[in-house]
Amino acid sequence: MSLIGTSPQRPDAFDKVTGGKGFPVNVKLPGMLHAKLLRSPYPHARILRIDTSAAEKLPGVKAVLVPSEVPKRKYTPVYFVPAAAGSMVQDMLIMSDTVRFAGQPVAAVAATSLRIAEQAIELIEVDYEELPTVFDPEEAMQPGAPQLHEHAANNVAVNPVMGFGDLDKGFAEADHIFEGVYSSHRVHTCYMEPRVCIVDCDRQGNYTVHSSTQHLFGVREKLAYALEIPESKVRVIKAPYIGGGFGGKLDIGYIEPVAALLSRKTGRPVRIEQTRHEDFISTARHPIKVYLKTGVKKDGTFTARHARSILDTGAHATHGAEVINVHGVFGLLMTYRCPNSKWEGYTVYTNNMIGGGYRGYGSPQACFAAESQIDEICEQLKLDPIEFRRKNAWHAGEPHPMVPGVTLDSYAFDECLQSGAERIGWSQRKKADSGSGTKKRGMGFACQPLWVSGCVGFPDIYEHSGAIIKLNVDGTADLAIATMDIGSGQTTTLCQIAAEELGLPMEAVRMVQNSDTTTVPVDAPTHASRATYSAGNAVQAAARTVRERLLKVAGIMLDINPEQLAVANGRVSVKADPKRSLSVAEVVTRAESPFVQHGKNGPAPTTLEEKGTIIGVSSLAPKSNPSPVSVEFVEVEVDTETGQVQVLRVVYAHDLGKLIHRNGAEGQVEGGFQQGMGYALMENLLFDPVSGSCLAGDFLDYKMPTAVEMPRDIQSIFIESNEPSGPFGAKSLSEPCITVPAPAIANAIYNAIGVRIRELPITPEKILAALGKL
Amino acid sequence: MKTIELQINGAAHEVSIEADETLLQVLRNRLDLIGTKKGCDSGGCGCCSVQVDGKVVYSCMMYAAGAAGKAITTIEGLGDGGTTLDPLQQAFIDAGAVQCGYCTCGMIMNASELLATTKNPDEDQIRHAIAGNLCRCTGYTKIVDAIKLAATRIAGRAMESPE
Structure with a gap:
């Protein structure tokens, strides 16, 4: 292996150090309008009246959107699950006349400039009836607390309980029992590029979308679902770069559906870019309080663990319905061997901002609890903390x-x-x-x-990836894949995997820019530590198909069984006689050539078997x-x-x-x-x-x-x-x-x-x- | 609206602006100089860093009118505009200092001022110089490496062709 484990130059680095054109924030379309959301100052309120007449009269204002105009189908905005997934909670509307957190959008304006849109939302009058609030999830679970959603008694959105073994027996067998409460707070992913979208709806209701997203097909699915239109009506363009995500761009925001509806109203592309303040209240790692009780033998062997986790999901369940499971399973229940375990999770509604995805997805909160407590156990029992972990x-x-x-x-x-x-x-x-x-x-x-x-084996979570690789007559390869490069180098590693499998130099493989949901296979998001492994497997599979056909054509040209050929450094050669070789460019040129070619010795026919673009396509979930x-x-x-x-x-x-x-x-x-x-x-x-x-x-x-x-x-x-x-x-x-x-x-x-x-x-x-x- | 003249990367640009437009807004929205990025629009992240008369400024915190008559340098003004890069740009590539790339241009503009004023800065000087530029991808390690590498290369070139 020549390329694997080395550090070839990132294909995107030159452009990024000279200006970085490929970010969605740079997209500008002819006739584009700019939209702004009016957000509620109250954390819990009912909207009694909205008067947009003054805003509509402001010159330059092209459309106003209010809650009564949005589709009424509730959805979950999380990209990596089906919109109506049974494990999730469908409690979102594009705009609602009930406000559940300070900052929830209540109206929007599209105008010919951002300045006019900003002035216009100031002219919208909203009468609110304030409702009682609750910000602490444990208070929210008490009887008599304000109820945020009709479907959730005691504000509990989901309440997974899992376990195995016999907890009472496990604690009875323990020589020592340790208990602790470990709490964590709300933090933001701090992607540097704001969330932005441009949605362009044509007169036949086809939407073209640019979005700062971690998931091309997630935008298509969730937007179509929220708008109650077929998915084929939504085409999402893959941005070459995303200015960071870290889980913070794993769900459809308010901005994409609002821009879509405003574009439908005006017939013009509509752009919404969030301010940094809006970004801060759009996504965050959930605060989770963990009550952790652990029984151990004198020698440090776990006998029983019981954990109870209270997750503050804010105004809507969204990611909170899944984060709680990852937190419990991969943070507390399964990290070490413990025969008797039980975990209870509570995803609780409050009038706080909606939590989101964030790298680690529930695990940092659990790891803090579990790994802190293990050290507490070791300190008290005078055990070696390395040996303790190894033992379990x-x-x-x-x-x-x-x-x-x-x-x-x-x-x-x-x-x-x-x-x-x-x-x-x-x-x-x-x-x-x-x-x-x-x-x-x-x-x-x-x-x-x-x-x-990745997520193979988990309920309700998409996992497959697919790639298209095409060879060119100059010996290069184009790789098209929906996997978003959010900065963590997916373009680089996927090109590297393709180059290695194809026997090409790194610089000969290029990532196709601006492919879209109509041209590339469906792909799960860039999340869950999956891109190198899952998308990498798909790329390798497509590259294998390409290589097979490359060697077949080369075999015809060299009059030799393809199995006796190898490809490396851009050349196909006979394994036993490496001097007999062809460049990849020569082989591809032959495959792409006319059937009869005029050479020095007059017309020479080639064979049908040689003909056709050397291309490989894959779509698969990892094993x-x-x-x-x-x-x-x-x-x-x-x-x-x-x-x-x-x-x-x-x-x-x-x-x-x-x-x-x-x-x-x-x-x-x-x-x-x-x-x-x-x-x-x-x-x-x-x-x-x-x-x-x-x-x-x-x-x-x-x-x-x-x-x-x-x-x-x-x-x-x-x-x-x-x-x-x-x-x-x-x-x-x-x-x-x-x-x-x-x-x-x-x-x-x-x-x-x-x-x-x-x-x-x-x-x-x-x-x-x-x-x-x- | 009023018309001002901005000197950007050695060229004069006449541009009509609203009085309260920031330099960042004018660069990006009116002149399509999109290498300068908006990260927060409140002077907190450094993505919009440019140089005005050789000093780094957050272009989101400066009125465009205030930059009239001054020499403005943006990322587009580094290197030769073709395939030859400024040593800092090259070092950012070579050291792997670029991940998502959104902070990169501002970071390079800031480091460019440092290297113009300080030969062979030590690690503390580099870290303090870029403390006003946030990066969420790299942990800054390879950015610091890149600035060191550029400083070393610049010093090496100075040795080769002493003036």
Whole structure:
């Protein structure tokens, strides 16, 4: 293998450093209107009257939209499930006359300029009847709390309960029982490109859509469903780049359907770009409170675990109905071996903003609880925390604990633990709070032992991908696939996989720009750590078809059995006699040539078998759902006078199956740490407890780590366990690196100062309070 | 509306604007200089960084009228406009400092000021210089690497052709 594991230049890098044209935010269409949403100032209210007459009279205003005009079919906006999925909750309308969170759109205006649209929404008069509010999910579950949706008694949208074994017996067998409550807060994905869409409806009701999305076909399906039109009426254009997503662009927003309806009214393309404040109240990681009770034997073997998780889903269920399951299953129930387990999840409506998808999808909240508590157990029972985890871990070759019919074929948890511990110098770790002076250092680690590579085996979640690869007469290949590159390098790794399989140089494979839902096979979203594995498998399959036909044509040209041919570096050659060779360009030229060609020796016919474009198409779901592993060690320094925590060193060890693009993989992990550290220490999407309005609606109030706060030293160890079902042995990487930082940092802080913080974020105020200094 | 003249990347642009339009709005919406990005429109992210008279500014926080008569440089003004890149642009590619790419142009414009004023900056200087530019993909590691690489290459070239 020549390309796999190297770091070829990203095909999109040149354009991105010279201006970056391919973002949806740059799309401009002739006659385009600009629309603006009017949003409710109240978190819970009934709309009594809307008067849009003054707005309509403003010159330049072309259309106004109010709740009475939108389709009445309720839907879930989440892309990766069917719109009416049984596991989800269909509680959304494009616009409703009941407001359930501050910022919910209540009207919209399309005008010839953004300035006019902004002026026009100020002219809309809305009379509200304010309703009682509830912002705390546990209060919302109490009898007598304001009810947000008729279908949800006690505001519980979904209440999954899962388990196995005999919990009472398990706790009876335990030598020690530990209980803790671990809570987490609301954070934003902070994609840098705002959510934006341009929708163009023609006079026959065909919609062309540009959207900053993680899922091309999700936009088509959800928009068609919300508008109550056939999917074939919606064509979604694939943007070459998306300016970050991290899960925050995994559902149809208010903006796409509103733009579509305004475009239908005006017959002109309508663009809506969210302000940063609107982005902050559009999607967030859900706060989850975890009540965790664990029984262990003296030697640290788990005997029983019981967890209860309360998730604040905000005004609508959307992702909250699925996040709760991922959180419970991959964060609490299945991460380690425990014979008697039970977990109860509650996805609870409140008058807070609607939660969304965010990298890790429920797992960071669980990992913080579970990995913090394991360290608490080890500290009290004087057990080695590495040995403790190893003792309770799964092993390669065992059945996958969650996905029926799947085996953990590749699984290198032990190696991750060992190599990470060696690299950070774990043997040098001191006892908790053993430093002197005001600044104290500590080491900690945390694990995400079980995770996904896509969603094969899970109910209601799309998983297949498909690719089209076509060879050109100049020896290049075009790869068309719906997989969105949201920055994490899907274009690069998929081109790399194609190039490797086709025996072409990296630069000979190009990603088709601006393909759309009418031209490429259906694809699940860029989410769930799936693109390299699942889309990579589809690309490899299409490339194999292409290679087979390439060798067949070359075999005719060289008068040899194709099985005796190989292709590498852009040349097809006879294995036993490499001097006999043809360039890929020559073979493709022959396949694309006229039937009879005029050469030096006069007309020469070719054969029918040679004729035709060399093309491969695939559409498939992967065979398995292999688990990556993430283990992270950190060293921190805590200033006991100020409460400030500085992360000094980070060592990650990942079992990712096989490294495809080294530099890209490192970049994923380094960026994942920034998000994880922000979650652990500083980021907090705060809301006013009375008005429910967002208090951190820009980057001056929402504090995410800059280059100054980030540690200088982030190291990545990649363990290659060679997953048999993955492209060249690869599985996944993207998400586990973001779940582990919060507990690793919490554990390191404990090691530094002997104080356990169970509530995120771990701010200086909490540290000083815990030290008795506040 | 009023008409102003902006000097952008060495060329004069006469443009009619509303008095309260920001430099960012004029660059993107009226002149199609879309390399300058809008990330927050409130001076918090740095995606819209450009240089005005050699100093980095958030173009979302500056009225276009205030930039009249000054030398404005945007990402489109780096390199030769063809395939030859500025050393920083090349280093961002080579170091793998580009992921989604939305912050990249602003980040490069900021780093460009740093390298124009500081030869061989150390890591602290680099990190403090780019602290006003947010990136959510990279964790900044490879961005810092890229700026170091560019500084080294620029210093190397200066050694080869001493003036």
